[in-house]
Amino acid sequence: MNPARPASDHRPPESDTGRHTPAAAAGARPGLRERKKIKTRRTIRAEAFRLFAEQGYDATTVDQIAAAAEVSPSTFFRYFPTKEDLVVTDEYDPLTLDALAARPADEPLLQSLRHAVLESLRQVVADEPDEVRQRMRLLRDVPAVRGRMAESVSSTAGALAEALSRRGGVHDVFEARVLAGAFLGAMQETVLYWSEDGGPEDLVALIERALDVLGNGLGRR
Amino acid sequence: MNPARPASDHRPPESDTGRHTPAAAAGARPGLRERKKIKTRRTIRAEAFRLFAEQGYDATTVDQIAAAAEVSPSTFFRYFPTKEDLVVTDEYDPLTLDALAARPADEPLLQSLRHAVLESLRQVVADEPDEVRQRMRLLRDVPAVRGRMAESVSSTAGALAEALSRRGGVHDVFEARVLAGAFLGAMQETVLYWSEDGGPEDLVALIERALDVLGNGLGRR
DNA sequence: GCATCTTTTGAGAGTTACTGTCATAAGACA
DNA sequence: TGTCTTATGACAGTAACTCTCAAAAGATGC
Numbered sequence: 001m002n003p004a005r006p007a008s009d010h011r012p013p014e015s016d017t018g019r020h021t022p023a024a025a026a027g028a029r030p031g032l033r034e035r036k037k038i039k040t041r042r043t044i045r046a047e048a049f050r051l052f053a054e055q056g057y058d059a060t061t062v063d064q065i066a067a068a069a070e071v072s073p074s075t076f077f078r079y080f081p082t083k084e085d086l087v088v089t090d091e092y093d094p095l096t097l098d099a100l101a102a103r104p105a106d107e108p109l110l111q112s113l114r115h116a117v118l119e120s121l122r123q124v125v126a127d128e129p130d131e132v133r134q135r136m137r138l139l140r141d142v143p144a145v146r147g148r149m150a151e152s153v154s155s156t157a158g159a160l161a162e163a164l165s166r167r168g169g170v171h172d173v174f175e176a177r178v179l180a181g182a183f184l185g186a187m188q189e190t191v192l193y194w195s196e197d198g199g200p201e202d203l204v205a206l207i208e209r210a211l212d213v214l215g216n217g218l219g220r221r
Numbered sequence: 222m223n224p225a226r227p228a229s230d231h232r233p234p235e236s237d238t239g240r241h242t243p244a245a246a247a248g249a250r251p252g253l254r255e256r257k258k259i260k261t262r263r264t265i266r267a268e269a270f271r272l273f274a275e276q277g278y279d280a281t282t283v284d285q286i287a288a289a290a291e292v293s294p295s296t297f298f299r300y301f302p303t304k305e306d307l308v309v310t311d312e313y314d315p316l317t318l319d320a321l322a323a324r325p326a327d328e329p330l331l332q333s334l335r336h337a338v339l340e341s342l343r344q345v346v347a348d349e350p351d352e353v354r355q356r357m358r359l360l361r362d363v364p365a366v367r368g369r370m371a372e373s374v375s376s377t378a379g380a381l382a383e384a385l386s387r388r389g390g391v392h393d394v395f396e397a398r399v400l401a402g403a404f405l406g407a408m409q410e411t412v413l414y415w416s417e418d419g420g421p422e423d424l425v426a427l428i429e430r431a432l433d434v435l436g437n438g439l440g441r442r
Numbered sequence: 443g444c445a446t447c448t449t450t451t452g453a454g455a456g457t458t459a460c461t462g463t464c465a466t467a468a469g470a471c472a
Numbered sequence: 473t474g475t476c477t478t479a480t481g482a483c484a485g486t487a488a489c490t491c492t493c494a495a496a497a498g499a500t501g502c
Contacts, residue, residue, distance in 0.1 A: 154367065154370075154413075175430075177410045177413075177414050178407045180410065185407065186402045188375065189402030217438020217439070219436040
């Protein structure tokens with residue numbers, strides 16, 4: 001692993017979609033700079049995925065990706081702090097948190113989570129239909145990517161716990177974190193299960209089943 | 222990260238404790254070779270932790286650790302495939318799985334899990350009382366270590382799911398994996414919560430609380 | 443349209459965590 | 473004691489990053 005990423009002046013730009021860029025949030029359409037950054041980010045990732053498909057993940061170096069995307073290696077790292085981040089971006093998780101926040105506060109928790117997850121999943125699939133399949137393949141085949149996903153999930157847990165705390169029905173911070181951890185752990189396993197079998201069953205259906213299992217709890221078994 | 226660890230002829234030796242070494246399992250006391258390996262492993266880790274305490278994790282290089290332990294860098298990597306593995310060993314998880322297997326099959330699942338976790342926790346703490354505290358600190362402070370733990374937990378999920386499948390009360394493989402993921406996710410958050418606050422509350426008490434939350438399920442909230 | 447100010451980019455040098463190979467040393471076993 | 477197996481060290485190589493600095497390019501006021 002890298003030497004634990006101390007403070008760096010490399011600031012990766014905002015998300016791929018433009019949905020979360022400050023300018024977009026402010027309503028005005030983004031300037032040239034913003035649009036160029038989004039394009040660069042897209043290009044880097046697209047070229048990377050193309051190379052991964054051709055040569056495999058490990059056999060593809062960052063230098064090759066940068067060359068293919070016609071940027072310098074420095075620039076690559078400004079956009080993606082690690083190579084694994086090409087595959088595991090944190091675009092998905094904030095989306096889910098937003099969707100969760102949009103649910104009515106008095107809705108049963110599990111139902112809110114179900115809607116939030118499915119809604120954000122729908123958006124991601126709609127946005128990048130091709131890449132989802134390749135992500136799945138990389139997740140299944142490359143240990144480093146799995147590791148990075150696990151790390152990402154674990155770091156999302158804190159944010160989710162906070163969101164849960166703001167809702168009713170949770171006693172304290174610790175309980176919120178346990179619930180968040182259990183939920184995310186279940187989701188992670190669901191995605192992994194789906195990816196391992198090459199996605200035979202519909203992911204949506206799997207998620208529904210997983211949530212049912214969670215709803216019943218571990219008691220009475 | 223490393224280039225995803227392809228097949229290597231470096232085989233890290235067995236666990237620290239000797240509990241799981243083949244010779245120990247066979248009843249005969251281990252030969253000189255085996256004892257030396259255990260000692261080397263212990264020395265490397267001890268020197269590493271000492272240096273971490275003195276200079277910090279990131280500031281300590283593998284070469285320094287190897288020098289302090291009086292082995293070559295090559296040998297270091299034969300014992301610990303990555304630097305993070307010094308902190309996050311998979312010694313704990315197999316212990317828990319063993320303990321789980323030892324529980325009566327007709328015991329309620331949650332109770333088996335509780336006993337298994339607490340039993341293995343007790344063993345680890347008894348074995349290496351000092352190192353537990355430092356592990357906790359590193360877990361809290363070093364992102365790379367947290368990442369490695371998340372990866373480790375996620376890889377344990379498969380084994381736990383299998384163990385659950387062999388017990389009654391689980392419908393299919395998928396359900397077992399979801400349960401395993403939820404349980405481990407909850408445990409991971411528990412440990413992180415505990416480490417973040419510097420371990421104010423007793424870890425055992427926290428685990429009990431977490432299991433109670435799991436027992437109640439996410440339904441009815 | 444020009445001047446200035448800010449942000450992005452590229453170049454390049456350096457660090458470090460690894461991988462792979464081979465000869466040597468040391469325990470196991472007859 | 474001799475042979476066979478396994479652990480070790482030396483060494484060379486790779487690739488993922490980090491850091492710094494100067495140049496290029498969009499943004500902004502006039």
